[in-house]
Amino acid sequence: FVLLWQTMDTFYPKEQYMLVVPLAVGTGIAFLASVLLTVIYIPSVTSTTLKLRSGIIPTFRDAKSFGKHRFGAELVTILLGSMVWGPLISSILVGGLVGLVLFVLLWQVTEQFTLRFLVFLCGMTVVIIFRVLLLIAVRTKLYEAFYRPKPARANIITLALEAANFALSFGFIIVRSVKLLFISAFYIGRIDTPFLAPGVGNPWGYFELDNYPTIFTKDILAHEAHRHPFIEMLGTVYMLKLRHGDYFGSRAGSCWRLIFVFALMPWLSKYRLMTRANMRDEGMTIESERSSINFVSLRNLVPPDNEIQCRPDSRENAGKEAQDQSPVPANDSSVLDRNEGAPDEVDVETDGPSFSSAHEKAIWLEHKNAVLELEVKELKRKLLLLEMKVHRRSSLPQLKT
Known part of the structure; x- marks a missing residue:
């Protein structure tokens, strides 16, 4: 011991x-x-x-x-x-x-x-x-x-x-x-x-x-789902829409907003264009996004070309629409003077199916216009990606030979 x-x-x-x-x-x-x-x-x-x-x-x-x-x-x-x-x-x-x-x-x-x-x-x-x-x-x-x-x-x-x-x-x-x-x-x-x-x-x-770390990120996302600036702005838009009705968020306002963004703040769409570089690989083509483009106006959801068909009763509906239209008053001289020397209406030939009414033709033209705008938008995206690749290659240091 x-x-x-x-x-x-x-x-x-x-x-x-x-x-x-x-x-x-x-x-x-x-x-x-x-x-x-x-x-x-x-x-x-x-x-x-x-x-x-x-x-x-x-x-x-x-x-x-x-x-x-x-x-x-x-x-x-x-x-x-x-x-x-x-x-x-x-x-x-x-x-x-x-x-x-x-x-x-x-x-x-x-x-x-x-x-x-x-x-x-x-x-x-x-x-x-x-x-x-x-x-x-x-x-x-x-x-x-x-x-x-x-x-x-x-x-x-x-x-x-x-x-x-x-x-x-x-x-x-x-x-x-x-x-x-x-x-x-x-x-x-x-x-x-x-x-x-x-x-x-x-x-x-x-x-x-x-x-x-996953739970920590989950907590941040839970707060972002309620207090994100876009969520708050979207809530404000909904409240204004409920308050003012059709006077808020009209098609004209949407068009002016798009023009303002693309003309003065094009960088706002930079992230969306860069993340859509593999749009073709993901199956998100022009044909699959026609409805989403036309639905922006919240009015006419235009179907694709193969779904636009002339109904059998289209001629009757066109005749009824023509009868429902009110004629030009006889005492309205200003209207007669303006239409007196006007040439006859000339039909513009467009590539597409034949229509029985002017309303269906207008819808088809509006749809084609939306498709063309989307194609132009895609070409701009490709041009932006090409410029970024050229800038990236020019900024790389030259390897020693």
Whole structure:
């Protein structure tokens, strides 16, 4: 028992600084980590919101990954407690790791091992510095990007580096392990950003090893669904439409709005044009978007060409419409004077089916006009993409021949 007591007594720190210094330094590091983790949430929320609005984080155009954000909206209730306990535990772990390293360096039991390790670390540092200087001198002469102007010399240098790196890789792996350990301890409190790479910890596609970043994004989307500027503007438009009726949101106002946007603010449609670069591949062609273009006016939803057919009773309807029209008053001399010298109506030949009434012909012409506008719009989109490709190629640095 006395021998055991003497053996255990050797493990107690002999000096007070062996405990005070690690505790003081670890507490300071833990406090700094907690402050950093607490403050970083505000810019992270702003950055994620802007990425969602600008399309950097895909939403509606990536239904596979966006669908998981629409399910389980009640999970956002765990974020408040996680934002409190996550930084607390993370700061304790970071401070504890730093304090543990200092305690191992100062403890009398591990003092001899740490001195040997420090000597080994100094030797590794000298070798690494010499290796870096050698690589700087050799790299510019033996390598040009992925090519070797002098293959024989490059092969000799590569063989020597592989032999040296085989021994140095042990130290590199130790350093990498320490870095990943500290980063993992710090990212326990970062529930706003993913720590694992895409696909890691998600083997079956439904279970996520770390789903906190998804819940964080889900909470932002829940707020955006109610307070997004476009949602607020759309609500204002609906309220004005209910208040003013047909006097608000007419076809004339829509046309003036389109002219104003395309003439003075063309960059508003830049994101839509850039994201529609693969419109043909997605099956979203001109033929599939005719109805959506014509429905903007909220009036006549024009069917495609093959659906425009002359009904059997169209001639009778045309005759009834002509009878219902009121004739020109006889005493209206101004109208007679204007029509007196007017030439007869000339039928303009247009490519299309024959119509029995002027109303069906007007509808068909309006439909063809919408199709032509969409084709012009698509040509402008292709021209914009071509200009962007030319600008991108001209801005690339020229490769050395």
